[in-house]
Amino acid sequence: MKQVIIIAIFLLYALSSFAQEKLSILLIEKNLKHEIRISSGVMMFPNDKEWIGGFTANYMYRVVKWFWVGANINWQFPSDTEYYRWREYNIDGAFKDFIISGNNKFFAIAPEFRFSFTNTKWATLYSSFSAGYGMYTGITEIKPSRQGVLLKDYCYWNITLFGGNFHIGKKHNVFVGGEFGLGFKGVYAIHCGYRF
Numbered sequence: 001m002k003q004v005i006i007i008a009i010f011l012l013y014a015l016s017s018f019a020q021e022k023l024s025i026l027l028i029e030k031n032l033k034h035e036i037r038i039s040s041g042v043m044m045f046p047n048d049k050e051w052i053g054g055f056t057a058n059y060m061y062r063v064v065k066w067f068w069v070g071a072n073i074n075w076q077f078p079s080d081t082e083y084y085r086w087r088e089y090n091i092d093g094a095f096k097d098f099i100i101s102g103n104n105k106f107f108a109i110a111p112e113f114r115f116s117f118t119n120t121k122w123a124t125l126y127s128s129f130s131a132g133y134g135m136y137t138g139i140t141e142i143k144p145s146r147q148g149v150l151l152k153d154y155c156y157w158n159i160t161l162f163g164g165n166f167h168i169g170k171k172h173n174v175f176v177g178g179e180f181g182l183g184f185k186g187v188y189a190i191h192c193g194y195r196f
Helices: 002-031
Strands: 034-042 051-064 067-078 082-089 095-102 106-119 123-139 149-168 174-183 188-195
Touching (some): 067 123
Antiparallel strands (some): 034 188, 051 067, 082 095, 106 123
């Protein structure tokens, strides 16, 4: 009989501890519906050029426990430098050589949808998709009749195959993490942010 009472007390204690943990997770999720983050991606894809990376600022809102909506702003800086050379002649036959160089810079804004498949007090694991509109400085060959930089547009997209946030702090509202995916954010990106 003593063993049954001891086992019952142990089970009630374990159950109450589990319930308190679940309750604290629910309170955290209820109060932390907004998320702001900054990330840096490496090995940009898709392009045949070598990239040094880009930066993304992101805002997300938790609609339900497993579904987030938001937007991101993405800046990219490819590492390749474009050089353009030309020669201008004067009437007397004298000439002057010119050279200009520059890097194309990419800027995009896009909505994002995130599906989280693990939500705990300490971590969130998720997948996401974003697509939107982007512009870049299309540096063109400089000619005497046409000098300057053209703005061109492109379709921005990114698929996060697997991402994770690891929550730290007393209220678990600061986080760090990373993502593996395909698209303009990068094959791998690291990030940090704040939930409120």
